[in-house]
Amino acid sequence: MTFPPVAPPSRVLMGPGPSDVPPSVLRALSAPTVGHLDPAFLSVMDEVREMLRTVFGTANELTMPMSGTGSAGMETCVVNLVEPGDRVLVGVHGVFGTRLAEVARRAGAEVETVEAPWGRPLDPDDFRRVAKAGYDVLCVVHAETSTGVLTDLAPFAAIARETDALLLVDAVTSLGGVPVEADRHGLDAVYSGTQKCLSCPPGLSPITLSDRARQKLASRRSPVRSWYLDLNLIARYWGGERAYHHTAPVNMIYALHEALRLVLDEGLEQRYRRHRDHADALARGLEAMGLVLPVPEGSRLPPLTLVQAPDGVDEAAVRRHLLEQFGLEIGGGLGELKGKAWRIGLMGSSATTRHVTLCLAALADALHAQGFTPRGDALAAARARLGRK
Amino acid sequence: MTFPPVAPPSRVLMGPGPSDVPPSVLRALSAPTVGHLDPAFLSVMDEVREMLRTVFGTANELTMPMSGTGSAGMETCVVNLVEPGDRVLVGVHGVFGTRLAEVARRAGAEVETVEAPWGRPLDPDDFRRVAKAGYDVLCVVHAETSTGVLTDLAPFAAIARETDALLLVDAVTSLGGVPVEADRHGLDAVYSGTQKCLSCPPGLSPITLSDRARQKLASRRSPVRSWYLDLNLIARYWGGERAYHHTAPVNMIYALHEALRLVLDEGLEQRYRRHRDHADALARGLEAMGLVLPVPEGSRLPPLTLVQAPDGVDEAAVRRHLLEQFGLEIGGGLGELKGKAWRIGLMGSSATTRHVTLCLAALADALHAQGFTPRGDALAAARARLGRK
Numbered sequence: 001m002t003f004p005p006v007a008p009p010s011r012v013l014m015g016p017g018p019s020d021v022p023p024s025v026l027r028a029l030s031a032p033t034v035g036h037l038d039p040a041f042l043s044v045m046d047e048v049r050e051m052l053r054t055v056f057g058t059a060n061e062l063t064m065p066m067s068g069t070g071s072a073g074m075e076t077c078v079v080n081l082v083e084p085g086d087r088v089l090v091g092v093h094g095v096f097g098t099r100l101a102e103v104a105r106r107a108g109a110e111v112e113t114v115e116a117p118w119g120r121p122l123d124p125d126d127f128r129r130v131a132k133a134g135y136d137v138l139c140v141v142h143a144e145t146s147t148g149v150l151t152d153l154a155p156f157a158a159i160a161r162e163t164d165a166l167l168l169v170d171a172v173t174s175l176g177g178v179p180v181e182a183d184r185h186g187l188d189a190v191y192s193g194t195q196k197c198l199s200c201p202p203g204l205s206p207i208t209l210s211d212r213a214r215q216k217l218a219s220r221r222s223p224v225r226s227w228y229l230d231l232n233l234i235a236r237y238w239g240g241e242r243a244y245h246h247t248a249p250v251n252m253i254y255a256l257h258e259a260l261r262l263v264l265d266e267g268l269e270q271r272y273r274r275h276r277d278h279a280d281a282l283a284r285g286l287e288a289m290g291l292v293l294p295v296p297e298g299s300r301l302p303p304l305t306l307v308q309a310p311d312g313v314d315e316a317a318v319r320r321h322l323l324e325q326f327g328l329e330i331g332g333g334l335g336e337l338k339g340k341a342w343r344i345g346l347m348g349s350s351a352t353t354r355h356v357t358l359c360l361a362a363l364a365d366a367l368h369a370q371g372f373t374p375r376g377d378a379l380a381a382a383r384a385r386l387g388r389k
Numbered sequence: 390m391t392f393p394p395v396a397p398p399s400r401v402l403m404g405p406g407p408s409d410v411p412p413s414v415l416r417a418l419s420a421p422t423v424g425h426l427d428p429a430f431l432s433v434m435d436e437v438r439e440m441l442r443t444v445f446g447t448a449n450e451l452t453m454p455m456s457g458t459g460s461a462g463m464e465t466c467v468v469n470l471v472e473p474g475d476r477v478l479v480g481v482h483g484v485f486g487t488r489l490a491e492v493a494r495r496a497g498a499e500v501e502t503v504e505a506p507w508g509r510p511l512d513p514d515d516f517r518r519v520a521k522a523g524y525d526v527l528c529v530v531h532a533e534t535s536t537g538v539l540t541d542l543a544p545f546a547a548i549a550r551e552t553d554a555l556l557l558v559d560a561v562t563s564l565g566g567v568p569v570e571a572d573r574h575g576l577d578a579v580y581s582g583t584q585k586c587l588s589c590p591p592g593l594s595p596i597t598l599s600d601r602a603r604q605k606l607a608s609r610r611s612p613v614r615s616w617y618l619d620l621n622l623i624a625r626y627w628g629g630e631r632a633y634h635h636t637a638p639v640n641m642i643y644a645l646h647e648a649l650r651l652v653l654d655e656g657l658e659q660r661y662r663r664h665r666d667h668a669d670a671l672a673r674g675l676e677a678m679g680l681v682l683p684v685p686e687g688s689r690l691p692p693l694t695l696v697q698a699p700d701g702v703d704e705a706a707v708r709r710h711l712l713e714q715f716g717l718e719i720g721g722g723l724g725e726l727k728g729k730a731w732r733i734g735l736m737g738s739s740a741t742t743r744h745v746t747l748c749l750a751a752l753a754d755a756l757h758a759q760g761f762t763p764r765g766d767a768l769a770a771a772r773a774r775l776g777r778k
Contacts, residue, residue: 015424021421031396033584103616228461
């Protein structure tokens with residue numbers, strides 16, 4: 001029993017991640033595998049850490065990619081910072097806040113939540129009122145991948161300082177596409193994924209921990225519940241000692257190295273502007289078509305746009321049409337938005353004029369097929385926003 | 390601040406993994422990334438599961454690669470099968486048994502161990518005597534990667550049946566190089582890694598769980614402590630429902646697909662024989678040089694050979710010499726064998742006559758440089774064993 005070799009089709013990736021992977025990242029991924037303790041690989045690791053620090057906006061020593069996807073990064077931050085019985089407060093306004101609360105519960109924490117409607121950012125005043133009761137760790141989702149909402153971190157960082165709590169942040173869909181600035185805000189633990197605005201294949205989760213977080217880690221009363229994700233052990237491999245912990249995913253780290261090189265070659269400010277400009281253009285185009293973007297303009301996450309599926313339109317059929325007719329992937333709704341919305345990603349290499357243009361044109365085609373006639377000229381609206389004649 | 394692109398050197402990988410990766414596996418790794426819910430990718434997942442079942446020797450529904458390295462597979466099996474307060478018995482005769490015990494403790498188990506000297510297999514009679522007291526889970530290391538010892542699973546499977554316990558097995562360095570035969574033995578949970586005898590880059594951990602193990606999982610009194618590794622959730626993505634859990638490491642799964650294809654194209658019996666023959670030839674050659682192999686002949690793990698460093702020889706200098714002069718990686722000792730032994734891997738694509746020949750010749754060169762004169766003709770001894778004139 002055997003199968004033919006894998007031959008994946010050519011796709012344009014505009015879902016909630018993975019995003020389109022640049023050719024040089026795929027080439028780096030397939031560079032010859034070397035040992036995880038090879039001196040040549042140890043240099044690659046050091047360079048990856050250095051570049052990650054720049055993208056996170058931090059000087060944190062403990063900055064590196066975890067050997068798992070973004071959810072492994074979430075679990076890493078939680079299980080390392082939370083001891084059984086710790087009080088944890090989580091802001092919940094989408095799937096990933098819900099998940100954070102669940103992961104913290106499983107880590108033995110007493111978890112409370114502050115909720116906001118899905119599609120809205122977390123309200124700092126609501127959060128502060130509850131946080132004042134005193135918590136060990138506060139958790140906030142910077143970029144809610146299920147709704148396309150960006151939450152301003154500054155007020156939450158202030159609340160963490162006021163209440164002497166650690167601040168843990170989900171930056172899965174912001175890192176590399178929206179400023180994270182861990183040190184400027186004073187974030188204590190931040191995790192992300194490689195397959196979003198870094199445009200590397202999925203499989204690694206960059207994280208960074210502040211010195212305050214490391215102190216808590218070093219003075220734990222109980223061992224970290226996860227051995228695989230125990231940063232006390234892992235730091236000895238990524239740090240000076242090079243003590244074997246687990247076999248690092250060598251080729252994935254090559255790919256991340258190349259992806260980070262491309263991010264820094266472009267320049268962070270330029271990259272953030274590119275994400276903003278193309279997200280704005282996409283929004284203008286979608287609204288010109290008569291579609292509704294449920295997230296208020298000031299809270300939109302540039303790398304991910306939430307679009308309400310119009311009444312009478314089968315949202316899954318539209319996605320199928322885009323995939324089959326155009327090889328274009330967009331995402332469906334998640335959680336309570338399942339069946340009701342689309343999520344359109346403009347992340348990393350997928351945040352280009354080509355992507356915006358194809359998406360608007362293909363979506364109009366798919367909506368026509370569903371009997372929904374787009375109202376205005378989406379492409380003209382997008383072109384105007386991008387300053388094209 | 391930026392760095393030049395990654396340019397890893399060409400190595401011959403004969404350490405404890407990663408092993409040499411075939412060109413077609415590296416090509417598959419760099420195939421275009423598609424979405425983790427793309428129909429084209431879902432077929433790849435199904436084919437990977439089907440091929441993994443064949444290599445594990447099982448019909449288990451719950452068979453798939455976890456999104457982490459081998460240690461993530463260990464933790465997956467433990468945290469899913471163990472509830473806080475469960476009694477777990479672990480056979481310890483090397484680093485990986487020690488690690489299993491630690492992971493089980495962190496999962497909340499009451500752990501006891503049965504020890505055997507490092508370099509010797511676990512004694513089933515010793516194990517049975519303790520196991521009779523009654524345990525929920527018994528853990529055995531099939532292929533101890535720190536010592537190169539292969540343990541016959543049949544008597545331990547019998548003990549598990551006699552005592553009505555689940556049997557959890559580390560097959561990291563056996564899967565694809567030595568028969569595992571999960572169903573024939575009646576193993577309940579087995580984990581492995583991709584970077585050993587499957588000759589795929591590191592980053593995934595194939596696992597399989599029996600129906601008995603699934604029943605325990607389904608009837609847990611408490612949630613699995615790890616959300617990322619919770620098989621109740623993950624099975625819904627890899628199984629029929631395709632419910633999103635985490636973003637699968639798409640490209641790594643392409644690579645595993647190709648690696649498994651190559652395993653099955655060669656044929657399992659042929660592959661096991663190739664590992665045995667080349668390990669025997671390597672052992673003859675090493676012994677002809679006057680080197681000591683601490684593991685008794687009947688207990689040697691073909692994919693990994695433990696070699697004692699002779700008195701007065703700096704084992705790290707020998708490894709450095711091999712790497713610098715020949716681009717050849719072998720492993721050092723781990724745990725209590727650190728500084729005292731080498732571990733030479735003949736895994737997957739690295740189990741060839743070319744590898745054995747280069748290793749013996751290069752090792753003789755390195756030993757000469759250390760003032761140790763190899764006794765006999767290693768290459769002649771290896772050639773004779775391989776039936777070469």
